Amino acid sequence: MNPITHSIRAVRTGKKVVIYAFLLGFALFILSPFAVIIVSAFGEGWFGARWLPESWGIRWFQWAFQMTDLVQVTMNSFVIAALTIVISLLIGVPTAWAIGKRKLRAKELLIALILLPRMIPELTYALGTAKIFYTLDLINTHLGVALAHSTITIPYVVLIMSATFEALEQRVIDAGGVCGANWFQRFLYLVIPMSMPGILAAVIFVFVTSFNEFTLSMMTYGPQTVTLPIQTYLSIGDGYKEVASAISVILLIPSILILGVIVKQIKPENLSGGVKGL
Amino acid sequence: MIDKKVMISLKNITKKFGHATVVNQLNLDIYEGEMLTLLGSSGCGKSTTLNMITGSLTPDNGEIHIRGNDLTHVPSHKREIGLVFQNFALFPHMTVFEIVEFPLKIRKENKKERKVKVMEMLRLVQLDHLAERYPRELSGGQQQRVGLARALIYQPKVVLFDEPLSNLDAKLREELRFEIMNLKDKLKFTSIYVTHDQEEALTLSDRIAVMKNGVIQQLGTPLEIYNEPQTPFVADFVGISNKIVGQCVGKDNGHASIQMDGFQLRGLVKHDEIQNGDKVIIFIRPEDIQFGNECSTKENTLQGEVRNIVFSGERKECMVGVAEGETIRLYMNKQSDIAIGQGLFVHLPSDSCKIFKFFANE
Ligand SMILES: Nc1ncnc2c1ncn2[C@@H]1O[C@H](COP(=O)(O)OP(=O)(O)OP(=O)(O)O)[C@@H](O)[C@H]1O
Ligand SMILES: [Mg+2]
Numbered sequence: 001m002n003p004i005t006h007s008i009r010a011v012r013t014g015k016k017v018v019i020y021a022f023l024l025g026f027a028l029f030i031l032s033p034f035a036v037i038i039v040s041a042f043g044e045g046w047f048g049a050r051w052l053p054e055s056w057g058i059r060w061f062q063w064a065f066q067m068t069d070l071v072q073v074t075m076n077s078f079v080i081a082a083l084t085i086v087i088s089l090l091i092g093v094p095t096a097w098a099i100g101k102r103k104l105r106a107k108e109l110l111i112a113l114i115l116l117p118r119m120i121p122e123l124t125y126a127l128g129t130a131k132i133f134y135t136l137d138l139i140n141t142h143l144g145v146a147l148a149h150s151t152i153t154i155p156y157v158v159l160i161m162s163a164t165f166e167a168l169e170q171r172v173i174d175a176g177g178v179c180g181a182n183w184f185q186r187f188l189y190l191v192i193p194m195s196m197p198g199i200l201a202a203v204i205f206v207f208v209t210s211f212n213e214f215t216l217s218m219m220t221y222g223p224q225t226v227t228l229p230i231q232t233y234l235s236i237g238d239g240y241k242e243v244a245s246a247i248s249v250i251l252l253i254p255s256i257l258i259l260g261v262i263v264k265q266i267k268p269e270n271l272s273g274g275v276k277g278l
Numbered sequence: 279m280i281d282k283k284v285m286i287s288l289k290n291i292t293k294k295f296g297h298a299t300v301v302n303q304l305n306l307d308i309y310e311g312e313m314l315t316l317l318g319s320s321g322c323g324k325s326t327t328l329n330m331i332t333g334s335l336t337p338d339n340g341e342i343h344i345r346g347n348d349l350t351h352v353p354s355h356k357r358e359i360g361l362v363f364q365n366f367a368l369f370p371h372m373t374v375f376e377i378v379e380f381p382l383k384i385r386k387e388n389k390k391e392r393k394v395k396v397m398e399m400l401r402l403v404q405l406d407h408l409a410e411r412y413p414r415e416l417s418g419g420q421q422q423r424v425g426l427a428r429a430l431i432y433q434p435k436v437v438l439f440d441e442p443l444s445n446l447d448a449k450l451r452e453e454l455r456f457e458i459m460n461l462k463d464k465l466k467f468t469s470i471y472v473t474h475d476q477e478e479a480l481t482l483s484d485r486i487a488v489m490k491n492g493v494i495q496q497l498g499t500p501l502e503i504y505n506e507p508q509t510p511f512v513a514d515f516v517g518i519s520n521k522i523v524g525q526c527v528g529k530d531n532g533h534a535s536i537q538m539d540g541f542q543l544r545g546l547v548k549h550d551e552i553q554n555g556d557k558v559i560i561f562i563r564p565e566d567i568q569f570g571n572e573c574s575t576k577e578n579t580l581q582g583e584v585r586n587i588v589f590s591g592e593r594k595e596c597m598v599g600v601a602e603g604e605t606i607r608l609y610m611n612k613q614s615d616i617a618i619g620q621g622l623f624v625h626l627p628s629d630s631c632k633i634f635k636f637f638a639n640e
Contacts (some may be wrong), residue, residue: 171367174334177354178361179381179428185355189380193371 008034027147034252041245067243068231074250076142077131077211077227078091084153084210085203091150092157092202100165111162114155122215128218140222153206157165160205162197165191204258211254283310284346285468286331286436288442290341293326293492300326301361302492305338313462315471316488319515324472325364326492328438331470332361344436349470360429360467361438364444369412374424375409381432395564399427426458430465439471443478455482466574476516480504488512507545508549508558510634513561520567520606522560523636526552534633536560540601543578545631557636564595566630567608568624579625582606584618598622 025050040046041060064070095114099107117125129148130139138144168191176186193197208247212231221230236245286308291303300323307587308314316324329335331342334352341350347358378399382392400406403423410622413421419505422442422443439458443451455478462469473479479486480500488495488511495506507594512553514521522543528535534547536558552558573579582600594610606624610616 169367171363171365172369174329174354175361175363175367175428176333176369176380177334178332178357178359180355180384180432181380182353182355182359185384190369194369240355 025051035254037245037248039250040242043242044100057179060242061249063240064235064243064246066236067240068235068247069226070231070247070250073226073228073231076225077251079142079207080145080149080225080227081207081210083142084149085206086151087146087150088157088206089122089199089202092154093161095154096158096161097165100162101168101170108231111159114158117151118155125151126216126219129216133220139220140224145220145225146210148220149210149213152213152216153209156205156209159201160198161195164195193213201262204262208255208258212251239274282309285310285312285344286470288327288331289341289343291327291330291337291342293330293335293337294325298493301330301337301464301574303491304494306487306497307404307496308468311466312481312484313469314474315483315486316489317473317479317486317516319474319478322489323492324474324489327489328440328470328472329360330546331438332359333357345397358432358434358436360432360434362422362425362429362437362439362442364441366413366418366425366445368421368424368428370413373410374405374416374455377413378427378431381428385432390574395431399431402464403427403457406603418446419454422446422454423457427460430461430467433465433467435467435511437467437469439469441472443473444473444475451478456547458482463495467594480516486516488515490515491574506548507561507632508557510550510561511636513601513632517563518607519563522562522604522606524558524560526556526558526633529554531630534558536633538601539542542550542602542624543631544634545634546629550633552633552635554601558633559636561632562626562630564607565611566627567606568625568627569598569608569610570625571621571623573623577627577632579623580606582622582624584616584620584622587616587618598624600624 039053042056042058043196044057044059045054046052123158126148131149133139133148135142138147171187172194173190176190177183181189211227212229214233217225217227217230218233223226226234228247232244232251235241235247271273283305286306288304288306290577291301291304292299297543302323302391304327306314312508316327320325323397326335332335333566337350341348343349343399344357344359369380373381374535375396379392380398382395383418387395391563397406397409400409403426405420405423408420409415413424416424422445427441442458443454446454459482471479480503483498483500483613485497486503487497490511496503496512498506503512503516512517522536522538524536524538526534527542529547529552532547533544534552535542536545543560545562573581580600582598584596585599586597586606588597589612591612594614595613596608596610596616597605598608606626616622
């Protein structure tokens with residue numbers, strides 16, 4: 001073999017080894033907490049400084065269902081996430097349209113304003129929210145928790161959707177108008193399908209955020225609106241670390257499913273405009 | 279022209295973007311069944327004019343009438359106009375069939391009839407075999423055929439074309455040009471065709487409006503525009519001309535004598551007012567120039583030497599040096615055995631020499 005190609009190959013192999021080492025390290029770093037949660041959720045008799053539990057089983061899941069109203073709690077989480085999605089889109093999409101498609105003068109200022117809630121510590125912000133909600137009697141309602149969640153998800157919806165709308169080609173939408181479509185039909189038949197990758201990304205983001213949100217739920221929940229993260233916290237407080245892990249595993253399931261959807265649907269080609277078969 | 283019924287009427291249209299006046303008090307009548315071309319260089323306001331007719335833009339001043347109705351403030355979707363875009367502007371998430379069907383769907387036509395009409399239209403533009411494809415799976419020429427089909431499917435009485443062929447290669451341009459002409463004969467729509475390609479304008483149109491800086495410079499048939507340019511801009515922009523700059527030294531009924539560095543020419547003055555001593559510019563087309571080895575007449579005949587020969591396929595183009603820094607382009611038969619360095623008499627017939635006031639090149 002030619003010595004030059006040989007050495008190039010050696011360098012390439014070397015590079016590959018380094019890249020794989022990094023990827024492996026990264027994966028370990030990301031995945032180790034998950035491993036701990038899963039082991040403690042399924043493990044029984046895991047005491048002291050043992051590396052692995054004595055035996056495996058689903059006892060902690062049974063406990064979780066017996067000790068807490070887990071079905072209701074899961075329902076709460078889903079209902080609140082769904083409400084949060086609806087509220088965030090209803091408020092975020094028109095705002096994003098104004099920012100992305102209209103020539104607003106104070107565009108930057110508006111974006112800064114929208115991001116403001118994210119610039120102060122969440123706890124401080126949550127305290128303020130709770131105060132207002134007590135006044136409005138929104139505590140212990142699904143809508144209340146969803147509204148609280150929306151305050152942090154709307155900025156992201158606005159950011160994702162305004163970038164999506166900005167990238168839409170105005171000529172294509174104009175073409176719809178010339179073809180006879182009024183603004184509503186243009187929005188329904190052209191803007192929404194063409195923005196689908198962005199909308200999907202926003203929905204997934206809002207769902208995951210709401211489903212896992214802790215601080216704001218903490219400040220606005222009531223006995224009727226306990227969510228999965230709150231229940232996890234309460235279980236830890238009651239001293240049942242393993243039950244908390246079991247609940248966390250349940251909490252993980254939708255996130256993993258959604259991750260699957262993301263990987264499947266959000267291909268780069270879909271994001272760059274040509275949206276096929278969505 | 280057929281029967282001169284006005285279809286589209288632009289009355290004193292003005293459009294400004296910020297401080298720039300892009301279309302300036304434009305008046306134009308387009309007759310029923312006519313193909314009128316807006317010809318002008320990039321940025322002269324052609325697309326802006328079209329967009330005001332479709333309703334994507336609203337004029338700052340003036341009115342737009344179609345078949346006698348004032349449509350100036352009617353929204354785009356109620357105007358029943360067809361538009362073919364320069365960059366196609368197809369709906370990326372729909373198949374060819376769905377794109378062409380879209381205007382009918384919006385008009386709530388019966389689904390079965392829709393299908394029949396769409397397939398018929400697709401056959402007409404030779405795309406019936408690609409109905410299930412998405413735009414990004416098509417070539418540029420095929421995409422523009424979809425654009426054509428989408429603009430024609432609802433049988434608008436007025437179809438506008440905004441440089442529909444400028445994104446295609448030369449061969450395809452010509453092919454589609456003929457297709458557009460055929461479709462127009464078949465479907466009998468009135469159209470405004472925007473282009474910066476003068477060949478396209480000359481071959482396609484019943485009339486041409488040459489535009490510059492948002493103002494129409496000249497309106498006429500292709501023959502009039504080519505043979506009788508009324509402004510130096512039109513003379514320069516349409517077709518190829520020799521341009522010779524000199525000074526007016528004498529006038530007699532419609533003609534003027536122009537002095538250049540080392541020679542004099544007589545030419546026709548028609549559209550500009552010219553005084554003795556004015557700086558002027560003479561336009562003469564290469565195909566109007568006569569040449570030979572002997573000198574037959576004295577007037578407007580110059581002695582020169584062939585400096586360069588370019589073979590363009592259909593003819594030979596010669597650059598003949600006639601004086602210091604002055605070369606004249608003329609066309610020769612492709613068989614002619616002309617050689618560089620050869621001496622030649624060139625005759626510039628005085629009625630083909632069009633004299634205008636000198637204008638600063640913009
Ligand atoms: N929305 C806009 N805002 C500001 N200026 C604009 C806008 N649209 C067009 N212009 C300007 O108006 C002028 C005319 O534009 P227009 O698109 O009508 O040109 P055109 O004749 O179609 O040129 P081309 O042959 O390049 O398409 C240009 O100088 C352009 O920069
Ligand atoms: Mg244009």
